[in-house]
Amino acid sequence: MHSFGYRANALLTFSVTALAFICAIASFSDKFSNQNPSAEIQILNINRLKKQSYGNDEVSLTLDISADLQSLFTWNTKQVFAFVAAEYETSKNSLNQVSLWDVIIPDKEHAKFRIQTSNKYRFIDQGHNLRGREFNLTLHWHVMPKTGKMLADKIVMPGYSLPDAYK
Amino acid sequence: MGWIGETVDSIKSIKIRQLLTQAVTLGMIVTSALIIWKAMMCVTGTESPVVVVLSGSMEPGFQRGDILLLRMTKDPIRTGEIVVFKIDGRDIPIVHRVIEVHERKTTGKVDVLTKGDNNDVDDIDLYADGQMWLHRHHIMGRAVGFLPYVGWVTIIMTEKPIIKYLLIGAMGLLVITSKD
Numbered sequence: 001m002h003s004f005g006y007r008a009n010a011l012l013t014f015s016v017t018a019l020a021f022i023c024a025i026a027s028f029s030d031k032f033s034n035q036n037p038s039a040e041i042q043i044l045n046i047n048r049l050k051k052q053s054y055g056n057d058e059v060s061l062t063l064d065i066s067a068d069l070q071s072l073f074t075w076n077t078k079q080v081f082a083f084v085a086a087e088y089e090t091s092k093n094s095l096n097q098v099s100l101w102d103v104i105i106p107d108k109e110h111a112k113f114r115i116q117t118s119n120k121y122r123f124i125d126q127g128h129n130l131r132g133r134e135f136n137l138t139l140h141w142h143v144m145p146k147t148g149k150m151l152a153d154k155i156v157m158p159g160y161s162l163p164d165a166y167k
Numbered sequence: 168m169g170w171i172g173e174t175v176d177s178i179k180s181i182k183i184r185q186l187l188t189q190a191v192t193l194g195m196i197v198t199s200a201l202i203i204w205k206a207m208m209c210v211t212g213t214e215s216p217v218v219v220v221l222s223g224s225m226e227p228g229f230q231r232g233d234i235l236l237l238r239m240t241k242d243p244i245r246t247g248e249i250v251v252f253k254i255d256g257r258d259i260p261i262v263h264r265v266i267e268v269h270e271r272k273t274t275g276k277v278d279v280l281t282k283g284d285n286n287d288v289d290d291i292d293l294y295a296d297g298q299m300w301l302h303r304h305h306i307m308g309r310a311v312g313f314l315p316y317v318g319w320v321t322i323i324m325t326e327k328p329i330i331k332y333l334l335i336g337a338m339g340l341l342v343i344t345s346k347d
Contacts, residue, residue, distance in 0.1 A: 078228065079227060093269050095243075095270040140247040
């Protein structure tokens, strides 16, 4: 009952249980943080709206994105992944979401930013539905914890639209 | 060296009834582990409620050796979700983020495009030949929780199977020689 094997086993079981408990509590503490992120996106320019040689519409645009995500960081936060997506409806698709730009925010200092950038990922439709199309720009964020439950949310900004003709 | 003599002595002194009891106990332990695993599958709605991160394509958020807790619900798939999917004909599940969604009005079916946070390009090259989108049936679950480093045990046991055999052999020896 007191051999090395039994003691090692008891120690291991206890430490794993204790670690699991600590991880659960760390994750639970995230529930008590007060979060109020804010963001604003402006479209500086629609660079091109064209039809690709083998069919679909494609847009290239320049965005001005400013956001303050500092309140999302708690002691249990490893990083925040933020991205901007365009959402719109077409006659064939009830919802299209296309991610245009993303960033990995490693700590609180980098969480308040303003950036002007063209879209990182290509904005291509399934079809030719983009002329005159109205769309929302949403800023999504995804909080990845050091341990435990992940949290995701977004801010929807409606009211953007694309030009009526190819350019 | 006295320890080996002790072990040999205790193996010699095993009686049949004691051996059978121990075999039944071992069987009970294995089956309760299986029950817990199947129950987790029911609760989370996915056939693999836990996966180990095998590659660095989601760094720095998920490192190799981390464990992801998965859930699958009937909720629609939306951008930003971290999903685990399997390509037809391949065994290894891949954990990446959804970056594009197109949902059909009439059927509710979705076309999904994914990309690893740490990769420069999207996953088109990972999909099967000619496949442009993932569909709902490829996706096994969404990542909802995360435990760091715990998955290294699985990675070590997979990549160096000798350690797995050593561990099982040692556990078997412990069960046989215990006097309980």
